[in-house]
Amino acid sequence: MHRNRGRSAIVGIGEVPTGRFPERTAIEGALQAARLAIADAGVRREEIDYVMPTGTLFSFQFGNELATARLVEELGLPGVGSNCQVFSGGSSSTNALRIAAALIETGRARCILFVHTDKLGTGVSAQGGIDLFSTAGISAEWEVPFGQHYSTVAALATTRFKHETGCTDEELSAVCVSNRKWAELNPHAFFRTPLTIAEVMNSKMLSTPLRAKQSNMLFDGSGAFLVTSAERARDLVARPVYVLGEGGAVTHFVYSQEPDLTRFGWAAAGRQAFAEAGIGPADVDVAEIYDSYPIYQLIAFEELGLCGRGEAGGLFLRGDTWPGGRFPCTTDGGMLSKGHIGAGGSVSLMIEAARQLMGKAGARQVPGARFAVETATGGTYFDAQVTVLGTEVP
Amino acid sequence: MITPPKPRPEASAWSRPFWNAAREHQLLLQRCDDCRQWIFYPRIACPHCGSDALGWQQASGRGTIYSYTVVMNNAPSAFAADVPYVVAVIRLEEGVQMLSNIVDCDPATLGCDQPVEVVFRRLDDEYTLPCFRPLAAIGAPR
Ligand SMILES: [Zn+2]
Numbered sequence: 001m002h003r004n005r006g007r008s009a010i011v012g013i014g015e016v017p018t019g020r021f022p023e024r025t026a027i028e029g030a031l032q033a034a035r036l037a038i039a040d041a042g043v044r045r046e047e048i049d050y051v052m053p054t055g056t057l058f059s060f061q062f063g064n065e066l067a068t069a070r071l072v073e074e075l076g077l078p079g080v081g082s083n084c085q086v087f088s089g090g091s092s093s094t095n096a097l098r099i100a101a102a103l104i105e106t107g108r109a110r111c112i113l114f115v116h117t118d119k120l121g122t123g124v125s126a127q128g129g130i131d132l133f134s135t136a137g138i139s140a141e142w143e144v145p146f147g148q149h150y151s152t153v154a155a156l157a158t159t160r161f162k163h164e165t166g167c168t169d170e171e172l173s174a175v176c177v178s179n180r181k182w183a184e185l186n187p188h189a190f191f192r193t194p195l196t197i198a199e200v201m202n203s204k205m206l207s208t209p210l211r212a213k214q215s216n217m218l219f220d221g222s223g224a225f226l227v228t229s230a231e232r233a234r235d236l237v238a239r240p241v242y243v244l245g246e247g248g249a250v251t252h253f254v255y256s257q258e259p260d261l262t263r264f265g266w267a268a269a270g271r272q273a274f275a276e277a278g279i280g281p282a283d284v285d286v287a288e289i290y291d292s293y294p295i296y297q298l299i300a301f302e303e304l305g306l307c308g309r310g311e312a313g314g315l316f317l318r319g320d321t322w323p324g325g326r327f328p329c330t331t332d333g334g335m336l337s338k339g340h341i342g343a344g345g346s347v348s349l350m351i352e353a354a355r356q357l358m359g360k361a362g363a364r365q366v367p368g369a370r371f372a373v374e375t376a377t378g379g380t381y382f383d384a385q386v387t388v389l390g391t392e393v394p
Numbered sequence: 395m396i397t398p399p400k401p402r403p404e405a406s407a408w409s410r411p412f413w414n415a416a417r418e419h420q421l422l423l424q425r426c427d428d429c430r431q432w433i434f435y436p437r438i439a440c441p442h443c444g445s446d447a448l449g450w451q452q453a454s455g456r457g458t459i460y461s462y463t464v465v466m467n468n469a470p471s472a473f474a475a476d477v478p479y480v481v482a483v484i485r486l487e488e489g490v491q492m493l494s495n496i497v498d499c500d501p502a503t504l505g506c507d508q509p510v511e512v513v514f515r516r517l518d519d520e521y522t523l524p525c526f527r528p529l530a531a532i533g534a535p536r
Contacts, residue, residue, distance in 0.1 A: 131471055141403045142435050143493045145523060147465060147473040152481040155463035163461075163506040207481070208464040208501075215468075254435060256483045256493040261461055 002245065002276045006393030008104040009233035009240035010097075010225050010354045012041025017188045018221035018339040018348070022122040026062055029222030030117035031074055037224040038075075042236055043111055046079045048226075050109040052096055054116045055087030057132065057342040058123035071115055082109070089137055089378030090290065092116070093346040094246070094385035100227040101243045112227045118342035121219035129218045137379030139254040148255065151215060153380045154293035155207040157261045161295055162209065164262050169209055171313025173200035175294030176214055176336050181322045183333025185364035190219055190339040197317075214336075216292050221341030223351050230393075241354040244279070244371075245388040247272025255380040265384035266303030266375070273373070274305075277388035281305035284388075285369040286356045287327065288349040290376050291334035300375045301329065304386065328366045331356060346376030350387070357391050398472045402521055409436040411450050416522045419514045421453045423488060434490035455512035457486040457526070464501040484510060484526055498527040 014036025016029045030053075038045065053066035069083040086096040096114050103109040120129055138148050161167055177197055183189035195213070203213035233240035249265025252258040274280055281304055289304075291297040301312040306327060315321055321329035332338050332352035335345045353372040355361050371390045377383055405413045412435075415422040424433040426440040427447035439446055462482035469477050480496040482504075496504060497513060510526040517523055 127471060135401075139435075140401070141405065141409065144401045145403045145517065145521075146493050146495050147469060147476065147479055147481055148493060149470050151468060152463050152465060156461040156481065156483055159463055160461035160506060205466045206468050207466065210463070212467075254493070256491045257435075261483070 001278065004101065004105055005244050005276060005278060006242040006390075007230050008101040008227055009230050009242045010389070011228055011233045011237050011240055012037040012039070012043065012226035013224070013351045013354050013358070014038070014040060015188055015223040015348070015351050016221065018219045018341055019190045020121040021220045024220060026056060026058065026117045026119045026123065026222070027070070027074065029220065030066070030071060030115050030224070033117065033222040033224040034071065034075055034113060034115050037113065037226050041226045043226060043228070045075065045077055047111045048077050048113050049079050049081050050100075050103065050112040051077065051080050051083045052100060052112055052114045053083070053085050054092040054096060054114070054343045054347070055085065055089070056118050057136065058119040087343060088383065089343060090292065090345050091376040091378035091383050091385040092343040093350040094248070094374065094376040094387050097227065097243065097350060097387055098246050098248070101246070104227060104229050110228060110232065113224065114227065115222075115224045116341075116344040116347040117222035118344055119220045120340070120342050123220070124218070137382070142254050143256065151207040151210055153255055154215070154295055155210040156255070157299070157381070158209055158293070158295040161262045161299065165310035167298065167310065167313045169201055170197055171317050172209075172214060172294045172298070173197045174313065174317040175291065175297050176200045178316045178321045179291060179330050179334040179337045182331045182364055183337030185323060185362070186333050186338060189333040189337055191333070191337045210293065214294050216335040216340035219339035219341055221339065221344050221348070223344055223347045225351055225354060239358050239391055241357045241389050241391065242393050243387070244390045244393065245273040245275065245277030247276065247386045248383060250383045252382050253379070258381070262299065263303055264299060264377070264381055266300045266386070269384040269386040270304040273386035273388045277390070278394035279371055279388065279390070283371050284373050285328070286331060286353065286366045286372045287329045288332070288353040288372060288374040289330050290346055290349060291330055291336050292340060292345060294336070296377065296381065297330060297334070300384070304373065304375070323364060331361065331364050331366065346374070349374050349376065353387075353389050357389055397475055400472050400517060402517065408438050412436050413521055416514060416524050417520070419522070421455045421512050421524050422450045423453045423490065424448045425451045432488040432490050434486070434492050454487045456529070457484045457510055459496070459504065459506055459508045459510055460485045460491060461506060462496060462504055480504065482526065495523070495525045496527065497525045504528070
């Protein structure tokens with residue numbers, strides 16, 4: 001058995017709704033989420049000895065305040081030995097959990113509070129958001145001068161994936177419909193009205209073949225989770241969410257340097273995470289797959305081994321990934337329907353994975369969920385990060 | 395809305411020869427004197443073997459479209475006036491990949507694996523971008 005399997009656990013989650021909240025400041029969202037997580041776990045504030053904020057994109061000034069312990073002071077946490085930011089763009093949640101788990105496993109920390117907050121919906125203008133995301137994580141020397149931005153990044157993977165696998169625009173649109181089905185059941189999601197494949201396929205063309213409704217939108221949002229040792233977790237809560245396995249692969253910085261735009265590093269990262277966890281893809285009850293654009297959800301779903309190459313589109317189209325389906329996927333609605341909140345896109349998915357395993361997902365609860373896989377990726381999909389969580393240790 | 399100026403590449407000391415050559419309408423690539431691998435983008439040391447012995451060689455300027463997209467809407471401000479424009483990943487004959495624009499083409503006729511050749515587009519006095527255009531005889535023997 002892998003030495004780290006199940007030695008740490010998520011014991012508390014907190015989240016505020018994703019959307020446009022001009023009156024809710026970024027710090028207010030962060031504090032609300034953190035306090036909800038602390039209350040959810042039932043830990044005393046004195047117990048928290050490590051605060052791990054992640055990066056905030058809307059304001060450099062505010063991001064620095066989190067990096068320099070604003071949360072510790074605002075929350076009044078007297079026992080904190082370290083406040084240290086962990087940031088890798090969209091994969092921050094998974095990297096943070098990995099570091100948190102390692103600190104717990106080695107005894108360097110006992111109770112870690114991870115917090116994300118951002119204000120990309122009302123803290124920046126619409127064009128400001130597009131411009132921010134035309135440079136954030138994109139090579140200033142080798143790609144920005146050619147007009148590369150996140151729509152083209154996603155479109156380039158989509159074009160090649162369609163070319164190699166025969167994936168159709170209808171299948172890509174079905175990913176958006178699947179995520180929307182879940183968002184309809186999620187009070188924290190921004191887009192909650194039913195969506196059809198025709199609506200997606202008739203929406204404005206951004207960068208061929210990517211259309212507007214296949215693209216995420218930026219919103220305000222905040223989330224938090226608490227990590228502690230498996231032993232302490234069993235004292236605190238009825239259903240600890242054990243960290244069973246983790247895997248990662250960093251495959252490029254400059255997007256053109258990615259060796260395979262139809263696969264990325266998911267297969268290797270998934271093998272590593274499942275091996276460490278002691279389960280296989282067939283054991284997964286709920287898959288919280290990073291979307292941001294439909295192509296990435298399809299690729300990761302396939303490369304993790306949840307289905308074969310070129311088969312995911314059909315599963316999304318036929319409803320297998322929808323509520324009640326055989327392969328519940330991205331059950332909070334994802335960035336496509338819940339909303340993109342910067343580094344918090346994958347924080348939402350991590351919280352949702354834990355929420356499903358805790359049995360707290362309400363109307364969208366996957367009955368009897370025991371094992372969940374969560375994926376995350378940052379920048380121009382420079383990495384593939386995979387976490388396997390479970391309510392029991394195999 | 396005021397259109398901001400086009401973003402400039404911000405060269406480093408070791409990429410300067412690439413941009414100087416592009417200004418003269420030449421596509422130069424680094425090549426490792428030790429392991430003989432071609433290298434793009436320019437590095438401070440060989441990413442394949444770590445050697446410091448990197449030289450510059452003229453590339454063929456030919457390659458194929460690995461993938462591409464035609465930007466129609468929601469472009470970054472500096473590119474808003476350029477739509478539709480084509481962004482593509484080019485696989486050069488030398489075995490390296492680079493992001494570029496495909497110009498002098500009908501975007502509707504483009505496809506993956508189509509052969510292309512380099513063509514240069516001036517940005518300002520200092521920088522010229524290597525772009526690509528479809529090889530004239532599409533479907534000719536490769
Ligand atoms: Zn070398």
